[in-house]
Amino acid sequence: MSSSINHFLDASLLGLAKVAQISVRHIAHTWVYFVLGIVVGSLISIYVPKKSLARAFNHSGYLSIILASILGVLSPVGSYAVIPIFGTMLANGFPLAPIMAFLTASPLMSPYVLITTWGILGPQMALVRLATAVILAVICGSMIKFFSGKGKLNEWAAVNPALLDPSNSKDFWSLAGKKLDPENKSKAAAKMMWGITKFSGKYFILSIILGSVLEAFLPHGLVGGLLGAQNRFSILWGATLGIPIYICGGATVPFILSLMEQGMDRGSALAFFIVGPATRVSPMVTLLALVRKKPFALYLGLCFVGGILFGYLYRLF
Numbered sequence: 015m016s017s018s019i020n021h022f023l024d025a026s027l028l029g030l031a032k033v034a035q036i037s038v039r040h041i042a043h044t045w046v047y048f049v050l051g052i053v054v055g056s057l058i059s060i061y062v063p064k065k066s067l068a069r070a071f072n073h074s075g076y077l078s079i080i081l082a083s084i085l086g087v088l089s090p091v092g093s094y095a096v097i098p099i100f101g102t103m104l105a106n107g108f109p110l111a112p113i114m115a116f117l118t119a120s121p122l123m124s125p126y127v128l129i130t131t132w133g134i135l136g137p138q139m140a141l142v143r144l145a146t147a148v149i150l151a152v153i154c155g156s157m158i159k160f161f162s163g164k165g166k167l168n169e170w171a172a173v174n175p176a177l178l179d180p181s182n183s184k185d186f187w188s189l190a191g192k193k194l195d196p197e198n199k200s201k202a203a204a205k206m207m208w209g210i211t212k213f214s215g216k217y218f219i220l221s222i223i224l225g226s227v228l229e230a231f232l233p234h235g236l237v238g239g240l241l242g243a244q245n246r247f248s249i250l251w252g253a254t255l256g257i258p259i260y261i262c263g264g265a266t267v268p269f270i271l272s273l274m275e276q277g278m279d280r281g282s283a284l285a286f287f288i289v290g291p292a293t294r295v296s297p298m299v300t301l302l303a304l305v306r307k308k309p310f311a312l313y314l315g316l317c318f319v320g321g322i323l324f325g326y327l328y329r330l331f
Contacts, residue, residue: 029230036226036272041219044268047133048218051264055126056206059090064194071116074109074162079155082112083148086119090206091193096120097303104304111162113304115155118313121297122147122288126210130264131287134271139280143287146324150288154316158309210263217265225272238277249325252282253289253318260290281329288321 067088070081091099100113123144132140196202228237241248241255260266270283291297293314301310 032230033223033226036229037222040222040226040268040272044134044218044222044271047130048214048264050133051126051128051130052207052210052214055124055129056090056203056210058125059088060196060199060203060206062088064088068194070112071103071108074111074159076152076156076159078109078112079115079152079159080148082115082155083119083151086116086151087123087144087147088125089116089120089194090202091120097300100304109159109162110305110309111155111159114158114309114313115151117297117301117304118154118292118317119147119151121291121294122150122317124263127263127267130267134267135274135283139283142284142324142328146284146288146320150317150320150324153320154313157312157316214262214265217261218268221261221266221269222272225269229272229276232276235277237273241273241278241282243279243281243329248279248282249285249322249329252278252325253285253321256286256288256290256321257293260286260294262294263291266290279329281325281327284328285321285325288324289318292317292321 064085067081067085070078070085072078096117100117103113104110128140128144131143239245241252245251259269270278270286274280274283298310298314301313
């Protein structure tokens, strides 16, 4: 009995040592890009001019949808913070299409996520993530515009009166301009850096440890068998994995790095990166607070199906 216990303890210690060794290796490789993503991403979010993009919400054309999608990628405004802003705008007759485009792009990509992905997984994955975020946002906004033109959206954008802003200013820039273009930009950038570090830092370490545990204890070839290119359903599994696992922005990138080193296909990784953030609690709560179930279902279905389709396309090319 005692020999069995000793054997178990020895195996456990060896496993923990291996996890620690792998974790240190991943931290050494990724921490610079995590910090760089926070610093440069925050500076881009705060300092890039956005007033001309914000005018997109005053119109309902396709150019407005594209501009709103780009603003969604650049905006430092959090998911919950836009609820009263967009609630007021919808209640005052502003078009839903560019708002939906913004709300689709915002959780999928940000400057911080772009730079962190670029540094850890390479420029190709980063640019593909950026492109798919904008494309899905434009498609979502365009579909809303199409159905609106057909008279299908008469009650889709009904707003909770409690969300209305008492301000006389009803356009997006007057409601959100102070957040998008703060007077003290250096202070706002520092605050944003600290906020991302405080929130994402613990998940960054957690994702590295989780990936290291899988690398240390999973049988060789298991990840590749489930999520690799040879499995025709791997992209579906990658998309599905993103729903419970994706926690926040760039903090999840080291976890996917670990899976890709174990055989995960790049198409499966992209599907994870699309479906995961789209199904986080905060963007879903924001949408449900602003619009009815049909636009929400459209957003959810588009991101899930789009994630899988773009995953297969990325695998091919």
